Amino acid sequence: MPEYKQFPLADTAEGLTEAEILNWRVKPGDEVRVNQIVVEIETAKAAVELPIPWSGVVTELLAEPGQTVEVGTPIMTVDVDPGGDSAGPGPANNGSVKVEPAAPATPAAAAEEEMKPLVGYGSKAVSAKRRPRKAVASQGADTVAAQVADPAVAATNTHVPLAKPPVRKLAKELGVDLRTVPGSADGGVITREDVRRAAQPRPAPAAAPSGARERRVPVRGVRKATAQAMVDSAFSAPHVTEFLTVDVTPMMTLREKLKTTPEFSAVKLTPLAFAAKAVCLAVRRTPDVNAVWDEQAAEIVYKDYVHLGIAAATPRGLVVPKVRDADAMSLAELAAAIEALTSTAKEGKTPPEDMLGGTFTITNVGVFGVDTGTPIINPGESAILALGAIRDMPWVVDGELAVRKVLQLSLSFDHRVVDGQQGSQFLADVGALLSDPATAITY
Incomplete structure (x- = not known):
């Protein structure tokens, strides 16, 4: 058998x-x-x-x-x-x-x-006995065919509309919710004509003419998870945000110089990579920004490693994959890791485990031409740094006005873990490292 x-x-x-x-x-x-x-x-x-x-x-x-x-x-x-x-x-x-x-x-x-061939499948294969399908006498042939083609329909007809796969495909293409479509065939089976009829634009009610210009999209997947995480963070951690404007002309000059060296020839060296390195160095002097508040244990947990989250905008929404042990990487290694990580995220191929266990996050709003913002801390962390756009701006250098490359930084932190003095020191250290990369030799 x-x-x-x-x-x-x-x-x-x-x-x-x-x-x-x-x-x-x-x-x-x-x-x-x-x-x-x-x-x-x-x-x-x-x-x-x-x-x-x-x-x-x-x-x-x-x-x-x-x-x-x-x-x-x-x-x-x-x-x-x-x-x-x-x-x-x-x-x-x-x-x-x-x-x-x-x-x-x-x-x-x-x-x-009894082997575990795959993560998440348990110690043995899952199997079950299924009851025989029986056609009810009052149902028509199309109903029975729909149940055979769609086992979910056979299990229940109270939550899953009665429709054959081609009809479901048509509904998806036309943006029709089958749960709102009455079936005209025997047994309430939905036909192609029913779907097309439901897809036809309807005149908006006189009392609400704007209704025809609105559309609704279910909140699910990445968008749903991000929304819940941001609400949880905003209403559980007391946020404080500080800002700093820095002259990053020396960093940009060093960047152009490094791009010509063999070590960086195959690496996309971005300002984000410099910021990541600066964060990892500054954490040494202010470990509080890399700690986390444990509400249940009434403890502050200090992390002796940096799993650096990089916020990435993708077609499915905002995701924050992590660079593991970023503090142990060189600038070139960080640049390569960030490039690979963001590329994978934009393709929607980031493994779920790479989304977990972050200790600090950087979000680069500057890529959208934005100068600054007040980022929300990721749950399980205590601080997040936002990078603004790097712009040519007037700046005083040695008493003289000059045009320089200027960047705005904003740091949000959990005031339960990070005091104002600690947050200010960390932000100043990051700014100093970006405005004068040679400062790194003192860390």
Whole structure:
């Protein structure tokens, strides 16, 4: 008999509770092998590719692109014994689907079954028995077909609209929420005509003519996580923000000089890299900005390392991946790490574990032409530094007015952990290192 296993949405090592299906890399009938990437999901942090822990043949996809699924929910069915008795009923022939746990035939196979091939999948494969699908007499043929094509519909018709996959795809393309569309076919199944009808623009009510110029976008994924984190931070940590304007002409001159050296020839050396190095050096004199307030233990936890968060704007929203042990890196290593990290983040490919465990964050608002701001501290940290745009501005040098490269810095810190004197000292140190990089030799 064929042996079916259900592939569940796993916790990708970040305390995940739900995720959105972005796209499938396989379809029913495809053969899969152990650790093959089968689906891409969007978590609260980033897009993540999930591998399959078994080999076999895909028989059903239980979730569609755009659907949000809770952790532990089966999203795909795989026949892990496709060479078995093909006469047995399976998902493809609309018979009773029997999904049994794997039963290794030998001790060696049993040992292999207990291995943990993938992070987040537990000690053994998840499988379950599924009840046979039964067509209710009052339902039409289209209803039964829709249930066969979409197992979620078979499980419940109170939360998932009755619609075939092509109809769901059309609804997604037209921006139609199927939950708001009444089905005109037998059993309430939604047809293409129903979707097209729902997609037609409707005249706005006379009392609210602006309604036709509004649109609503569900808050989920990265945007939802960022919003919650910012609210938690703003209302739990007493923020203080200080500002400093510095002449960074010497830094920019050094930057141009270093770019011609072999060590930096293959590295994109940016002002952000200089700021990252300055932060790591300044933390030595003011470790409080790299500490964190532990509310439950009533303790301040000092970190003897710097996991530097770099805020990056991506198509999915703001993410803050970390450069691990940034304080142990040279300027060239920091520049290379930041370049790789931001490139990966913009592609939405940052691993979830790279989003966790930061100790200090830098946000570069200057890339948008902004001079300064009051950044909000990331939860689990006590300070964040914002870099403004570097501009040509009049500056007094040795009593004479000159045009210089000028940068505005702003530092927000948790006043429970960092006093005004400590925050001011740290900001002044960063400014001194950027205005005169030779100062670094004194640290």
